[in-house]
Amino acid sequence: MAEPNMLQRPRPESRARFHDDFGQRFLVTVDTEEEFDWSRPLDREGHTLLSVPALRKFQEFCEGYGVTPVYLVDFPIVNTPLAVQAIGEAVREGRAEIGVQLHPWVNPPFEEAITAHNSFAGNLPRELEEAKLQRLKAKIEEVFGATPLIYRAGRYGLGADTASILRANGIAIDSSVRARFDYSGEGGPNYRHHPCHPYWVGTDDPRILELPLTSLYWGPLRQLGDWIYPRLWRAPRLRGMLARLGLLERIALTPEGITAHEAMRGVDIALDDGVPVLVFSFHSPSLAPGYTPYVRDDAELDAFYAWWRTLFDYLATRGISSTSVKDIMRCVELP
Template sequence: MIYANLLHPPHPSQTARFAEGFGQRVLLTVDTEEEFDWDGPFRAEGYGLSHVRSISGFQEFCEGIGVSPVYLVDWPIANDPLAREIIGDAVRAGKAEVGVQLHPWVNPPHHEQVNTYNSFAGNLQEELEASKFRRLRDAIEAGFGAAPRIYRAGRYGLGPHTARLLSESGIAIDSSVRARYDYSEGHGPDYSRHPVTPYWTDPERKLLELPLTTVFWGLLRRQGQRLFPLTAKFPLLGGLLSRLGLLERIGLTPEGVSEEEALRAIDIALDDDLPVLVLSFHSPSLAAGLTPYVRSEEDLDALYDWLRTVFAYLASRGVRPTTIEEIMLAVDA
């Protein structure tokens, strides 16, 4: 068996094909995690879980708009009784799905130094990454009553051995690639050359990569993959290109992306025939004051308005919500 290094962009021949009639769908993923200081150092302890009660209202909201969210759960969430009750009830009712999200700094065993480099699980020694992952996967299966089939590395931190680990652990989909982003300056992966289209990571089609959706918008969007990395070196250039409507990078998330920007990004993604649009945000944003994106109750109302507007617009474009199960059936077909 040949296992891919997910840090490398795939060959075009690895592009996944979906069953006729699948059309274009949207998947809502939630990085379901502990609360921490976004501006502070990484810590193995001292986090909060006060927002977990807000997941209940969010789940009701999703059911009201016909969306089955995917909760990508990390260690503190997997071991929280209230989270297991709220998310577990939704999973058992077939109204949500659960997956794995590995935050190595709060996930045992703790054999590494807690720092920025080791906050990317893929930077850990192979055995330690595997040990943390397996303990988390087992805790999720025991706590939520379902074997997780999707993985997202915290901080999008894939490594050279992650594909083997996931394939041998029953994971069918990885969604760690944040295409068109480069985290290498902070010791993380460089996904600036990765596609947003789903692709197989191995010849036997055991592991599907489902990148988070990010598009380039503007008159120069077709040159975005080549031009946008220059904006990291010349920040003023990025601002100028955006103001002139020449080039902008837009991710499908309610965190830091306006409704107007998101609708433009959806139009681009659909025009480019992207089969699955992957939306994401962090669960602590479901309560005010816990992330930089939701500072107030007004910000929280805006997050829900964003989701309501985006899903209504997708429906008007004929894009239906989907699930991990539907995606796997479509690519297997």
């Protein structure tokens, strides 16, 4: 039996089903990582961890709304005591959950050259991809005293061997697929035709539950989005014009580059499409000013939190409650 390949578009029959009382819910995921200059080439040393204490404020903010965030931590994060100080107690008490995020260029063992191709963990040789995952998972268990069940590849970099690696190492859920996005121009995966609905990977047990990040098209041309968008990747002004005219817009459920009004439209589309789990995401350095292009000063940090207040309130009006990895595992129907 061939190993499952997470890069392939799933078959319709692989769609995951949930217990009737699960309904539709949302999950907040945080790509919890070091700060680095996004405009410069990657390296192993050129990063800081100054935004890590800001995780505590976000955790307290989420608890005020009854939301259980999932922190997908990479090696520099789990290797600093600042992370446990910020969210360790919340993880131990079940008010937050911990997961794995693999940034191969800062995750030992260091056997590969630092290149754009190798920044996608799924492009590495199987033995090296697995060794990095094992090193990170063991460190998370040591530091947080919890076994992570969910994985996200840094830069969304799944590979042909990732599914079997996750299965062999006790990871039940992957959330690396960014539906409607294509990273093949940089040597990464193409998720242009992947769905937003959760689905099962493979046919042999234990299977991996894929929980794609929610991103979709809005506008009268949305049904043609998979055809139009790839043909306009070199024409961002034309894509912007289509969005301004209200004809076609790609909306990801993130406060990074997406307005609250746009995100609410995305929520409406996802709910109308029957997506059972709406997956929100952002990068943890956005929790402090000056570390990402999205939060450059205190005013933009205030706007960042206002975005979440608006979305949490809107989800409540739509009757959509927060979920967690634990709830998802309990409520998904086994194939």
